[in-house]
Structure formats: structure tokens, C-alpha cells
Amino acid sequence: MNTSLLAFGDMMNDVVNYFANFETATDGCRTVALWLAIALLIAFAVTKLVLWRTAPAEGTDARQKKANRIALFTLLGYAAAAIITFAACYFSDVAKGEESLVPITFYPLLVFAVAAVAGGFAVALKPVKAVKTAAVSVAGAALIAAIVCLIVYYSSGAAGEWNGVENDPGNSAAMYICAIALTAAIIGASFFADRTKGFDTRAITFGGVCIALSFALSYIRIIRMPMGGSITLASLLPLMLYSYMFGCKKGLVAGVVYGFLQAIQDAWILHPAQFVLDYVTAFMAIALTGCLRNVPALKGRMRTQFALGGTIAGVTRYLSHFFSGVFAFGVFGADYAEEYGISALANPYFYSFVYQSLYIIPEMIIVIAVGTLLLSSGNLRREIMRYGEFEKPAAPQTQQAGSNA
Numbered sequence: 001m002n003t004s005l006l007a008f009g010d011m012m013n014d015v016v017n018y019f020a021n022f023e024t025a026t027d028g029c030r031t032v033a034l035w036l037a038i039a040l041l042i043a044f045a046v047t048k049l050v051l052w053r054t055a056p057a058e059g060t061d062a063r064q065k066k067a068n069r070i071a072l073f074t075l076l077g078y079a080a081a082a083i084i085t086f087a088a089c090y091f092s093d094v095a096k097g098e099e100s101l102v103p104i105t106f107y108p109l110l111v112f113a114v115a116a117v118a119g120g121f122a123v124a125l126k127p128v129k130a131v132k133t134a135a136v137s138v139a140g141a142a143l144i145a146a147i148v149c150l151i152v153y154y155s156s157g158a159a160g161e162w163n164g165v166e167n168d169p170g171n172s173a174a175m176y177i178c179a180i181a182l183t184a185a186i187i188g189a190s191f192f193a194d195r196t197k198g199f200d201t202r203a204i205t206f207g208g209v210c211i212a213l214s215f216a217l218s219y220i221r222i223i224r225m226p227m228g229g230s231i232t233l234a235s236l237l238p239l240m241l242y243s244y245m246f247g248c249k250k251g252l253v254a255g256v257v258y259g260f261l262q263a264i265q266d267a268w269i270l271h272p273a274q275f276v277l278d279y280v281t282a283f284m285a286i287a288l289t290g291c292l293r294n295v296p297a298l299k300g301r302m303r304t305q306f307a308l309g310g311t312i313a314g315v316t317r318y319l320s321h322f323f324s325g326v327f328a329f330g331v332f333g334a335d336y337a338e339e340y341g342i343s344a345l346a347n348p349y350f351y352s353f354v355y356q357s358l359y360i361i362p363e364m365i366i367v368i369a370v371g372t373l374l375l376s377s378g379n380l381r382r383e384i385m386r387y388g389e390f391e392k393p394a395a396p397q398t399q400q401a402g403s404n405a
Contacts, residue, residue, distance in 0.1 A: 047067055065201070071208075112146045171330075175271060175323065186288065189288060191248075207246070210241065215235075227355075237370055239286050240286055243313075248290045254286075259282065277324040278324045288312045306371055
């Protein structure tokens with residue numbers, strides 16, 4: 001009983017720490033940004049509900065499109081303000097000695113964030129192919145540069161040495177192979193299963209809202225693991241629903257953005273390939289939730305499509321974290337084997353299997369169960385079909401007048 005109360009107390013302390021932390025300027029900025037994001041999400045949801053309830057049938061789409069556009073510019077403005085404020089607070093804390101700054105990782109990520117938001121503004125103002133191409137090219141180049149800088153820094157072994165971990169060449173090679181193979185498989189499966197077109201204002205707006213909602217929910221942690229990972233209040237559900245509504249390809253982009261946000265929120269990075277496995281590939285896998293939505297055998301069975309697609313996404317995410325646990329964090333298994341008297345934990349494969357199973361499996365069960373329950377609502381299913389991007393059934397061919405019967 002006392003142990004349960006202590007665990008509950010620790011959980012509540014973590015929640016309070018995330019939702020009301022003002023120890024440093026950066027912590028205060030993060031707390032205010034979180035509450036503003038929640039307020040914006042509530043405002044967006046209420047606006048959509050009011051429009052849906054009150055708009056006349058013939059004017060609903062026009063009013064919804066206008067609301068989406070306003071929401072998109074509000075979201076981009078919020079992101080720009082958050083980047084500027086966070087950077088200012090972070091520099092202030094660094095000057096006070098309360099935070100440390102690693103230039104080779106911080107500045108490239110900052111440039112990528114600025115390029116992504118600026119590109120979003122450009123596309124929103126002038127959604128033509130040339131502007132979209134330029135925005136994606138600039139943001140993509142910034143992302144590649146940031147990844148290269150991360151590889152250079154973490155390949156040096158500085159992060160591993162700080163955590164008491166030596167860089168093993170064999171494990172490094174294995175992580176690179178796993179990261180490349182899994183990432184390629186996820187991208188290939190997503191493009192094979194998804195035939196939707198590029199982003200439009202609606203897809204960008206819903207994507208931004210779902211990413212923000214998932215990020216906010218990720219702060220509500222039921223159980224927090226000691227070396228990264230947690231069981232949350234169905235935090236991945238918005239991302240999974242987005243991937244189901246708009247397709248795997250758009251889900252890939254949303255997953256990558258969310259992964260970077262998670263890396264900023266609570267990073268455990270020892271190696272560049274481990275970063276890819278834990279923060280890029282693992283959340284790209286969530287896009288596979290939508291991989292079965294166009295399967296003819298499951299046509300009209302939305303709950304089954306979501307549950308099976310979510311299971312595929314969960315298993316793929318599990319594999320990504322599992323390989324990271326084996327080759328990057330497996331060395332810590334010996335410490336847990338000694339602490340708990342379970343010698344098998346010294347085996348990195350068994351250690352990673354146990355560690356990942358303790359939080360990923362319950363997390364995915366919660367998300368799929370809640371999602372399936374929500375999809376039991378006929379109204380929600382109709383709204384998903386209305387606003388999502390699904391293959392339209394082919395129009396029946398009609399015979400021309402005067403043709404032979």
C-alpha cells in the first residue's frame with residue numbers, strides 16, 4: 001500500500017513538474033508554451049464544433065475552410081513566437097550557468113525550426129508548387145545539416161562518455177544497419193499503401209493540431225521509465241488518427257516533427273544511430289496506422305482498419321526501440337541485473353526486451369483501445385470520412401443514348 005502511494009506521489013510530482021515548472025527561464029517558457037498550446041487546441045476544437053453545429057448545410061465547407069486557414073496562421077504565429085522566446089530564455093540561462101550549450105547541435109536545430117516555420121508561412125500565403133518546392137527544399141537542407149551535425153557530435157563519443165558508456169564499433173555498425181533498414185522499410189510501406197496527394201491547408205492544419213495535442217498529452221505520464229520512455233494518457237492517439245485520416249505519407253512527416261519535439265522535451269541520446277532509432281524511426285512508424293485503410297477486404301470496417309494498422313505501427317515502433325536498447329543501452333542491463341538479482345538482465349537482448357515491453361506494450365494497448373472505442377461513434381466516423389483523404393469509389397459507367405443494349 002505504501003509503495004503504491006509513493007509511486008502515485010512520484011507520478012503526481014512528475015505531472016506538476018511538467019505543467020508548473022518555473023525553476024529557470026527555459027523551464028518557465030516551456031511551461032507557458034505548453035499551457036498556450038492547450039488553450040489553442042481547446043479553442044480550435046470548440047470553434048470546429050460550433051461551426052459544425054450552427055452552420056447551414058450549404059455554407060459549412062466554406063466556413064470550415066476559413067476556420068482552418070485562421071487556425072493554420074495562428075499555429076504558425078504561435079510556433080514562431082515560441083521559437084524566439086525559447087531561444088532568448090535559453091541564452092539567458094546559459095549566461096547564468098543554469099544551462100549548457102553545445103553549439104554544433106543547438107544552432108543547426110534552431111535553424112531547422114526557423115526554416116520549417118518560415119516555409120509554413122510561405123506555403124500558407126502562396127500555396128503554389130514553386131513555393132512548396134522551395135519551402136520543402138530549404139527545410140530539408142536544414143534538416144540534413146542538423147542531422148549531419150548530430151552525427152558528428154555523437155559519433156565523437158562525448159555524450160556516451162558523459163553517461164559512462166564507451167562507443168563500441170560493432171554496436172555502432174549494428175545500429176546504423178538497423179536504423180537504415182527499418183527507416184527504409186517504413187517509408188517503402190507508407191508509399192506503397194498511400195496514394196494521396198501532397199499537403200493542402202486542411203492537411204497542414206490538422207497535422208499541426210494533432211502534433212500539438214499528442215505533445216501536450218505526452219506530459220501526462222502514468223509511469224515514467226528511468227532511461228527514457230513512458231506510459232501516457234494515449235498521447236499517440238492524435239497522431240495515429242491523423243495518419244489514418246490523411247494517409248501514411250503525411251503521417252511520416254508528422255511523426256518526424258513529433259520525434260524532434262520529443263528529443264527536445266526529454267532526450268536520451270548516446271549515439272546518432274540511436275537518436276534515429278528512438279526519435280525518428282520509432283515515431284515515423286506511427287504513420288503505418290493508415291496502411292490498411294484502402295484494403296478492399298476491410299472496406300467499411302474503420303475500427304478494424306485502425307486497430308490492425310495501429311498494431312502494425314506499434315510492433316514496428318517496438319522493434320525500433322528494441323534495437324536501440326540492445327546496442328546503445330544494453331550495457332546498463334548489468335547494473336539492473338545486480339540491483340534486482342536477475343542475472344538474465346545482463347544479456348542486452350533480454351534487457352531490451354523487458355525494458356521496452358514494460359512501457360510500449362501497455363502504451364499501445366491503451367491507445368488502440370481508446371481509439372477503437374472512439375470510433376464506435378457513428379458521428380465521429382462520418383466526420384473522419386468527411387475531413388480525411390480517402391480513395392473515392394469509381395463512378396459507375398453509363399451507356400450513351402442510342403447504344404446497343
